[in-house]
């Protein structure tokens with residue numbers, strides 16, 4: 557089946573599937589595998605310290621894939637920057653943004669805090685800018701300052717949390733009414749039903765985070781992968797981290813891990829999502845060979 561949405565059109569990807577930004581593991585091998593499997597792989601810039609290191613990663617990516625990919629710039633909020641010297645501001649990324657744009661990276665994503673200056677640089681280079689936020693309110697602000705698409709992370713997701721966060725269901729259905737640019741749903745999605753549900757709720761694409769941490773190409777440690785594969789979703793720590801904003805810096809994934817029981821390749825993961833989604837659509841009576849969501 558052909559999957560056609562505003563995001564596949566904007567990114568030139570086969571599927572409306574986007575890789576999450578990942579501290580520590582968002583590197584070229586992982587991102588290239590994701591892009592080669594038909595999604596939009598993402599290199600996460602905060603994992604690199606110097607211009608040379610970042611340039612090397614981009615060069616590596618070019619060798620590993622000829623498919624579209626993006627680079628994420630996670631901008632830390634001022635209160636986090638006060639606590640940590642290593643937390644990046646928007647300005648501290650400018651050299652990396654230039655390196656990515658010079659290397660012809662077409663999609664730049666930003667997240668966590670305001671990033672309109674990066675957005676402007678991206679637009680000046682004729683590329684697209686996606687911004688990720690934890691609330692619909694911040695997504696509206698991002699649209700106002702020019703983001704070409706917004707990702708909203710539901711309360712079910714891991715990563716940066718916000719006390720005013722809503723669920724993916726509320727985010728997507730509400731944002732669909734309030735926001736014109738394409739939407740990307742993130743948070744708690746780990747199988748074909750979650751994928752289809754997000755599209756039905758108004759998303760133009762789906763972002764996978766926790767669910768792909770234990771794939772073969774993920775550079776996560778074996779311990780970390782085991783934590784995903786064997787995570788008891790009824791364990792209290794899940795609720796503490798995901799819903800009660802505790803265990804802040806612990807590397808606990810979201811409930812999306814509950815859908816993952818074996819270490820597959822990224823290709824297998826994405827193929828399973830698509831094959832199962834298509835099977836569900838057929839069971840629901842969909843007979844076409846092209847699904848168009850605009």
Ligand SMILES: Cc1cc2nc3c(=O)[nH]c(=O)nc-3n(C[C@H](O)[C@H](O)[C@H](O)COP(=O)(O)O)c2cc1C
Pocket residue numbers: 575576577578579600602630667668688709712713714715716742743744745763764765766767769807808809810811812
């Ligand atoms: C290990 C890990 C590291 C992450 N690091 C970042 C990051 O540096 N920047 C960011 O914007 N999001 C980060 N995220 C969040 C993901 O990009 C994505 O928004 C989130 O995982 C979606 O929710 P899910 O885990 O339920 O799929 C991270 C997620 C995980 C699991």
